[in-house]
Amino acid sequence: MTKLSVNINKIATLRNSRGGDVPNVVGFAKDAQRFGAEGITIHPRPDERHIRYQDARDLKPEVYTEYNIEGNPVKSFMDLVLEVKPTQVTLVPDAVDAITSNAGWDTIKHKDFLIDVIQEFKNNGIRTSIFVDPVLAQIEGAKLTGTDRIELYTEAYAHQYSLGNKDAIKPYFESARLANELDLGINAGHDLSLENIKFFKDEIPNLLEVSIGHALITESLYLGVENVIQMYLNKLK
Ligand SMILES: CC(=O)[C@@H](O)[C@H](O)COP(=O)(O)O
Numbered sequence: 001m002t003k004l005s006v007n008i009n010k011i012a013t014l015r016n017s018r019g020g021d022v023p024n025v026v027g028f029a030k031d032a033q034r035f036g037a038e039g040i041t042i043h044p045r046p047d048e049r050h051i052r053y054q055d056a057r058d059l060k061p062e063v064y065t066e067y068n069i070e071g072n073p074v075k076s077f078m079d080l081v082l083e084v085k086p087t088q089v090t091l092v093p094d095a096v097d098a099i100t101s102n103a104g105w106d107t108i109k110h111k112d113f114l115i116d117v118i119q120e121f122k123n124n125g126i127r128t129s130i131f132v133d134p135v136l137a138q139i140e141g142a143k144l145t146g147t148d149r150i151e152l153y154t155e156a157y158a159h160q161y162s163l164g165n166k167d168a169i170k171p172y173f174e175s176a177r178l179a180n181e182l183d184l185g186i187n188a189g190h191d192l193s194l195e196n197i198k199f200f201k202d203e204i205p206n207l208l209e210v211s212i213g214h215a216l217i218t219e220s221l222y223l224g225v226e227n228v229i230q231m232y233l234n235k236l237k
């Protein structure tokens with residue numbers, strides 16, 4: 001059974017674009033859970049361009065499924081996560097100016113740093129996951145950090161799948177097999193969509209959780225727009 005964690009960054013992007021509180025981020029998270037989401041993911045970035053640190057606090061009492069906070073463990077992020085105490089923290093090595101996450105950790109180079117950070121979160125009862133590329137040496141390195149889980153960075157898979165190259169699943173399958181041998185839990189995310197999720201889920205053994213945001217919100221717009229236009233037309237009759 002693979003859990004679906006809905007990433008609500010894009011809801012905050014939309015809200016921030018008008019400066020008010022529509023759509024309401026907490027309300028959206030509550031509805032997403034009511035509609036079956038098994039987790040809520042946020043990725044507060046240091047510039048707070050979408051999710052704000054205050055959103056992370058406001059969501060805490062309302063997320064009764066799994067609460068996953070992603071980000072680069074700079075001091076302000078660590079303080080926030082230790083205050084909010086979500087179910088899981090996913091560590092992502094993204095630069096402040098990155099448009100979106102664009103690489104996994106070098107778990108070998110940053111081993112000592114990751115060991116310290118992961119230990120601190122685990123001491124506070126927060127499950128840890130680290131964002132990694134599907135590279136066997138990086139999976140072995142992840143194991144040495146003490147993390148509970150890895151999150152496989154799926155951008156390359158998603159891109160290749162859209163071009164018809166299903167072989168792109170191979171490094172993910174090999175990485176998952178090794179992670180299973182090493183007793184590391186497996187999450188995955190980035191650019192997963194209705195188009196590519198089924199094949200990925202079917203090919204990856206023991207996939208515990210996927211976090212999906214960009215495509216899920218885009219698909220929701222397309223799948224909902226006909227209905228909403230009809231509702232407006234009815235009001236205008
Ligand atoms: C960690 C990851 O893969 C990201 O997809 C991320 O959480 C999305 O962040 P943005 O919404 O800022 O692109």
Ligand SMILES: NCC(=O)COP(=O)(O)O
Pocket residue numbers: 007041070151188189190191192211212213214215216
């Ligand atoms: N960890 C990945 C995530 O939360 C969502 O990524 P995306 O679907 O917005 O690319």
